[in-house]
Amino acid sequence: MTDVADWWTTRIIDMEPGKIQLRGHSIESLIEQNDFVATLWLMTQGQNPTQAQRTLLSAALVAAVDHGPQAPSIAAARMASTCGVGLNNAMATGINMLGDVHGGAGQQTLTLYQQILTRDEPLETAVSQVIKNYPSKYIPGFGHRFHKPEDPRAKPLMDLVRAHSDEAEIDGRYVAVAETVQQQLSANRPVGIAMNIDGATAVIYGALGVSPELARGYFCLSRSVGILAHAWEQTQQGGRNKGPTPPGYRWTYSEDE
Numbered sequence: 001m002t003d004v005a006d007w008w009t010t011r012i013i014d015m016e017p018g019k020i021q022l023r024g025h026s027i028e029s030l031i032e033q034n035d036f037v038a039t040l041w042l043m044t045q046g047q048n049p050t051q052a053q054r055t056l057l058s059a060a061l062v063a064a065v066d067h068g069p070q071a072p073s074i075a076a077a078r079m080a081s082t083c084g085v086g087l088n089n090a091m092a093t094g095i096n097m098l099g100d101v102h103g104g105a106g107q108q109t110l111t112l113y114q115q116i117l118t119r120d121e122p123l124e125t126a127v128s129q130v131i132k133n134y135p136s137k138y139i140p141g142f143g144h145r146f147h148k149p150e151d152p153r154a155k156p157l158m159d160l161v162r163a164h165s166d167e168a169e170i171d172g173r174y175v176a177v178a179e180t181v182q183q184q185l186s187a188n189r190p191v192g193i194a195m196n197i198d199g200a201t202a203v204i205y206g207a208l209g210v211s212p213e214l215a216r217g218y219f220c221l222s223r224s225v226g227i228l229a230h231a232w233e234q235t236q237q238g239g240r241n242k243g244p245t246p247p248g249y250r251w252t253y254s255e256d257e
């Protein structure tokens with residue numbers, strides 16, 4: 001029977017009738033001792049977080065929960081809520097909108113920071129080389145259509161990483177990397193280019209040693225809170241078949257497109 005049992009192999013959960021153990025901790029003890037953020041870290045990283053890890057992860061999750069109904073993921077969840085589907089379907093609709101361009105830039109940003117840190121040269125030089133050779137003129141994690149010149153979420157997140165930088169499990173180097181990228185992008189411009197939510201949370205995930213792919217998963221979890229809140233609010237408000245604009249507006253018809 002081992003070929004059947006071994007079909008799924010996991011270090012995450014052990015279960016028997018009357019027993020549930022997550023990463024070696026009984027569910028009873030986790031219910032008593034862990035909050036949700038600590039449990040998220042335990043489940044995805046294999047052990048309970050230190051206080052510093054819990055604080056930083058929690059801050060990154062809080063910072064990214066919502067960015068209003070103009071964010072495609074939130075708008076889509078609200079529209080779905082007026083279509084007669086359940087709350088879970090509305091949430092999935094919103095979460096499925098998160099990708100490389102919307103919501104997912106943190107993964108690319110963390111990869112960029114890591115490329116900078118692996119270069120064997122002074123930080124200023126490493127940053128300018130990586131920016132110069134980046135395949136897009138837009139450096140992920142920087143710039144914002146709405147928040148100029150500063151995204152209000154960036155500074156408190158940077159301050160928090162700085163405050164915990166002396167602790168063994170926190171890699172404080174990412175703060176300087178992000179700030180140097182921002183300085184170089186903003187140099188000689190009348191208005192600076194903001195470090196956006198992805199730029200700032202990538203510093204946290206880098207400081208925590210989280211892989212770029214998993215950082216996107218954490219972002220999706222965080223934004224799920226906003227998606228759920230908006231989907232639920234829209235459900236309570238009612239509305240049927242709400243499209244992206246009030247029905248009095250029409251799209252542009254063009255035969256040239």
Ligand SMILES: CC(C)(COP(=O)(O)OP(=O)(O)OC[C@H]1O[C@@H](n2cnc3c(N)ncnc32)[C@H](O)[C@@H]1OP(=O)(O)O)[C@@H](O)C(=O)NCCC(=O)NCCS
Pocket residue numbers: 101103105137138139140141142143144145148185193196197198199
């Ligand atoms: C978010 C974004 C689409 C906004 O772009 P935008 O509306 O063109 O931004 P602005 O109009 O304020 O740009 C002003 C100037 O800064 C430049 N700029 C903006 N973001 C930049 C970035 N990330 N890297 C380099 N230059 C950037 C623009 O090219 C523009 O330069 P110009 O004046 O020489 O033409 C853009 O910043 C971007 O793609 N950022 C990277 C992806 C990302 O982090 N997404 C998550 C957003 S929360």
